[in-house]
Amino acid sequence: MEKFLIKKPKSTTVEQPSGSVDVNQNENYKRKFRAEWLQSFDWLQNKDGSAFCVACEKAIDNHNAHLKVHEKTATHIRNCESRKKQHTLEMFYDPEQEKQHITVRNAEFALVMFCITHNLPFLIMEYLPALLVECCPDSSIAKLIKCGRTKSTQIAEIIGKKANDRVFETLRNTKFSLIADETTDISTTKSLVLVARFVDSARVVQDRFLALLEVTKSDAVSIFQLIKQFFNTNNIPLKNIIGLATDGANVMAGDAGGVKALLNKETNFFFMTCTCHSLHLCTSYASRHLPKSIDFLCRNIYNYFSHSSKRINDLKEFQEYCSVEPHKILGVSQTRWLSLEGVVARLIEQWDSLKLYFISCFYEVNGIRPAQLAEEMCANTKCYFLFLTYILPIINNLNKDFQSESSRLPYLYSNMKSIYLLIINNFVKHDVCIKETNIDFRSESNQKPLRDIFVGTKAEIFMTKHLSEDDIIEVKRNILSFYVELLNQINNRFDFNREDIKMLQIITPAKVLSQEDLQILPLILTFSELVDCDPDQITSQWNLLRLSDVNLSADMDIDTFWSKLCRG
Structure with a gap:
């Protein structure tokens, strides 16, 4: 029994007369609490080494016999019965139910994100949960999804705010580049789009949308103040901006009073105009040196068929006759910079069937528009279209390369230089061509004879078979003007002497x-x-x-x- 006894320190006592009883003699020892008792008495609790009844809320001596006696008392039995009727927090918490609730919530979030990612209206959420139940009748998760249009809107707002907060927190402590551009929607509301590019903690380049700010005044000072106010409101230091990309408009890119110049007073950064926009403008300006019949055919042939199913069905007969695929005629888009290449390629593919169709319409109904279109589709015009099928892919492939989501700036100088020299090689004498961009391509003494200018293999073969020598010279003279203007525009928009862009090549693999x-x-x-x-x-x-x-x-x-x- 000694091992179950706890010896208390001896207290100082006054010596008592012989024959008297020591009242503290039985209090010198106290029994230990035994863990096995917890298995025998479910109402028992170890409270600082002493037995404690949670039903009666009272302490009991550490003795098995005392515990058994207490268990049989009427008060204890009554308290235990009353305790069984009490509700505890554990009764309201079901781990399995909580796990299922989290799964349902994640499913609702996933559906909302699907609508956002694919630009679908939230009205579809009034019917999508019911569709999921119909498709997956054995899924308990699908039956518990309750997410209509209103709830989806609220979830989207929460997700958007949380996503913005995470991006803003990252930008407060990370260097980043800012991409800014103005746009006008169909309601004529002008807005400023801000996008940030940065490297995250996993060393991955990320592009994140920051804001769509409504612009009331389109001058440089107003736009700069709008940008500055946005970053100050979200506690993002302007010093963290190390790069800026805009279009080439003076309001944004002006060295004297543009947004670039105003922002440069606040922080140092690397500036670059949009390469894709610049290449599109270069091609647009160069195309003005080609006959207007090209633009006339591209737009009017599409307009002729775009709203008439009868004309499309009639055209199919001529497509079958010419053994070409019954593809639709494409239209030129003002906002899709790469669309012209597809339009030109489709017209070349359908050239013979289209021309036969327009001639047939002219003879059958004496139509004026078909006659004009058939007249414009002459051999000379087809040469220009064949030339465009050669030159547009060269420009557009470079444009597509820089629309990539990966980092392409270190490749900009080498790729631009390659395209520049390739175009020069088409019309400049070989003894003048060097691997540098400072060639005087405008001098007629450095240019090849008109007959030797390269305009693409398909165009060269077609001209040799169908055009006279005078027509060939005329076509190539216009194409030479196209080449010269294209290179002039590239020189105006891209500085081949920028050492910072040159040196970035060193970090390519x-x-x-x-x-x-x-x-x-x-x-x-x-x-x-x-x-x-x-x-x-x-x-x-x-x-x-x-x-x-x-x-x-x-x-x-x-x-x-x-x-x-x-x-x-």
Whole structure:
């Protein structure tokens, strides 16, 4: 029994007369609480080493016999019966039900995100949950989804706010580039779109929508104040902006009073106009040197068939006769920069069937419009269309490349230079052509004879078979004007002498893995004001990288390449 006894410290007592009884003699020892008692008495609790009845809320001596006696008392039995009728928090919490609730909530969020991602109206949510129950009758989750149009709208607002808060929190502590552009919707409301590009914690380049701000005044000062107010309201330092991309309008890109100049007073940043927009404008200006019949045919042939099912069905007979696919005629879009290439290719494909159809309509109903269209579809015009099937893919492929979501800026100089020299090679003498962009292509002494200008293989073959020598010279003279204007516009919109863009080539995978003697220090010094860095540390890491055997390919995407290098 000694092991169940706890000895108390001896208290100082006054010596009592012989024959008297010591009242503290039986209080010197106290029994320990035994854990096995918890299994025998469900109402028992260990409270600081003492037995405690949770039903009666009273302490009991640490003795098995006392516990058994207490269990049989009327008061204890009555308290236990009363306790069984009480509601506890555990009775209201069902882990399985809570897990199912979370699953249903995630399913509703997923459906709302599906509507947002695919630009679907929230009205569809009035019917989609019922459709899911019909398709999945054995799913308990589908039966519990209750998400109509109103709830979907509220969920979308919550998701949008949470997403914005996460992006804003990232931008407060991260350097980023800002993409800004103005747009006008069908209600003639002018808005300013802001998009941020940054590298997240996983070393992945992210593009995130920031805001669509309504613009009341379109001058540079008003737009700048609108941008500044937005970042100040969300506690995002303007100093974190290290890049700015806009269109080429003076309001945005002006060096004197544009948004670029005003923002440059607040922070240093790398500026670049939109390459895709610039290439589209270059092609548009160059196309003005070609005959107007090209634009006339592209627009009017589409308009002739766009609202008449009878004409489309009649055209199918001629398509079958000419053994071509019954494809629809495409129209030119003002906002889709790459649409002209598809329109031209489709008209070339359907050229013979269209011309026969218009001639037939002219003879049968004496139609004026079919006669005009058939007259414009002459051999000379077809040569220009064949030329466009050669030159437009060259421009559009570069345009598509820079519409990619991956980082393409380090490739800008080399790709633009390649296209520039390719076009020059089509009409400049070979002894003048060098691998530099400072060629005087406007001088007639440096240009090839008109007959030797290259306009595409298909156009060359067609001209040789169907055009006279004078017509060939006339067509190529117009195409030469197209080439010259195209290069003039590229020179006006892209500065081949910008050293910062040139030096960015060094960080492409092909350059990093090459055996060339490339130094990173000039690039660091060029962008030293944009990013806080230790030049010595970066130079050392660059040299170690060049000396090490890296198991990576030169053809890798630049974002993937550097992400894998950073992860080591």
